[in-house]
Amino acid sequence: MDIIGLIWWLFFFYLLMSPQFHFWNLRAARNRLLKEIANKRGSTVITLIHRQESIGLFGIPIYKFISIEDSEEILRAIRSAPKDKPIDLIIHTPGGLVLAASQIARALKNHPAETRVIVPHYAMSGGTLIALAADKIIMDKNAVLGPVDPQLGQYPAPSIVKAVEEKGKENVEDKTLILADVAKKAIKQVENFVYWLLKDKYGEEKAKELAKILTEGRWTHDYPITVDEAIKLGLKVDTDIPEEIYLLMELYKQPVRERGTVEYQTVSNHK
Numbered sequence: 001m002d003i004i005g006l007i008w009w010l011f012f013f014y015l016l017m018s019p020q021f022h023f024w025n026l027r028a029a030r031n032r033l034l035k036e037i038a039n040k041r042g043s044t045v046i047t048l049i050h051r052q053e054s055i056g057l058f059g060i061p062i063y064k065f066i067s068i069e070d071s072e073e074i075l076r077a078i079r080s081a082p083k084d085k086p087i088d089l090i091i092h093t094p095g096g097l098v099l100a101a102s103q104i105a106r107a108l109k110n111h112p113a114e115t116r117v118i119v120p121h122y123a124m125s126g127g128t129l130i131a132l133a134a135d136k137i138i139m140d141k142n143a144v145l146g147p148v149d150p151q152l153g154q155y156p157a158p159s160i161v162k163a164v165e166e167k168g169k170e171n172v173e174d175k176t177l178i179l180a181d182v183a184k185k186a187i188k189q190v191e192n193f194v195y196w197l198l199k200d201k202y203g204e205e206k207a208k209e210l211a212k213i214l215t216e217g218r219w220t221h222d223y224p225i226t227v228d229e230a231i232k233l234g235l236k237v238d239t240d241i242p243e244e245i246y247l248l249m250e251l252y253k254q255p256v257r258e259r260g261t262v263e264y265q266t267v268s269n270h271k
Contacts, residue, residue, distance in 0.1 A: 027263075030251045034265040037244045041088055043116075044081035044266040046074060048104075048130070049092040049252050066096025066126045071103040073262040078107045085267055086114040089134065090245060092252075095125025098150060098186075102193060105133035109197055118241060119143045120249050125151075125221065128214070129190075132197045137230075138238045144224035148194060149217045150186040157183035158217025191215040206234055 030047075038045045050064035074089075081087055089108065095101070108115050108130065117123070117134040124146035131137050131145060139145075150157045160183040164172055172180075191211045198207035213233060230237045 026251055030248065030263060031265065033244060033248050033251065034263060035268075037088070037242065037248065038265045038267045040244070041086070041242070042267050043086040043088045044077065044264060045088045045090065046077045046262065046264040047090045047248075048074065048127075048262055049090065049249075050094065050096075051092070051252055064093075066093055066100045066104075066130075068097065068100050070096070070262055071100035074104050075107050077262065077264040078111060080264075081111065081266055083112045086116060087111055088116050088118055089130070090118045090120070090248070091123040091127050091130060092119075092121050092249065093123055093127040095127055095146070098126060098129070098190065101126030101129045105130045105193075105197060109133040118245055119145070120241060120245055122146075122224070128225075129194070129197075132194060132214075135201070136238055137235065138241055139227050139230075140241050141227055141239050144226055145230060146225055147217075147219050147221055147223055148190055148214045149221060150183075150190050150215070151221060152179065152183055152186065156217055156221050157186045158215075161187070162217070187215055187217075201236070202234070210234060 034045050034047070048066070048070060050066070078087065087108065108117075114136070115134045116136045116138055117131040119127075119131060119137065119139045120143060121140065122144050123131050124144070125148060128145040129148050132148075137145075152160060160176075160180050164176060164180040169177060194211035194214055195207045198210055201207075202210065210233065225233070227237055227239060
């Protein structure tokens with residue numbers, strides 16, 4: 001191989017591997033900062049961060065949501081966390097599977113030490129469901145949560161029920177009636193779960209009120225519940241986000257390779 005051919009081969013190799021090198025550097029920087037945050041806060045720090053990403057040289061967009069794989073990894077992280085140490089779960093997500101979000105929420109609620117969900121930007125739908133499980137919700141002043149009314153395919157469950165009620169059972173097909181029956185069950189299941197998550201922190205009456213408000217279809221599913229509105233609803237929300245969390249989010253800004261969405265570091269046992 002002559003020198004020109006070698007140069008072209010090295011140039012092609014660099015183009016091919018450059019996104020991977022960039023990804024490795026980003027991941028190493030995130031791990032260093034996660035460890036710093038864990039030691040500073042004396043906690044196990046877990047991330048659940050979903051962004052649109054582009055893969056390799058072709059820029060193919062990848063959209064991420066809360067998945068069963070996420071719940072498996074987070075449950076593993078929670079099991080690995082010291083039982084006498086807090087957990088900080090940093091969430092940035094549009095939502096995802098109710099099953100996966102419910103598993104994460106249940107595991108977080110059952111952790112013996114304090115649990116804190118940190119929302120730098122948004123935690124919609126299933127992300128809000130997880131946030132409700134924590135002992136403390138810490139949001140940026142401009143961050144938002146969202147309603148947790150279940151969705152059946154492309155339609156909100158409360159809207160399916162309302163459509164049948166307004167049109168009348170006798171005026172809709174059997175398929176629509178079946179869908180409405182499933183929608184009613186889905187709403188009740190999520191409402192009961194939210195009540196269970198909240199009753200120890202808010203008392204039974206307030207927990208029932210919040211569970212109904214968040215699941216009844218009062219708003220569109222993507223409605224942004226701001227800090228001020230969350231407080232008006234009666235949710236206990238703090239806005240004291242550590243500066244390191246913003247630095248961490250910057251390291252997720254422009255990833256160019258596919259990555260896992262869950263990473264964690266626990267507090268070291270030595271200085």
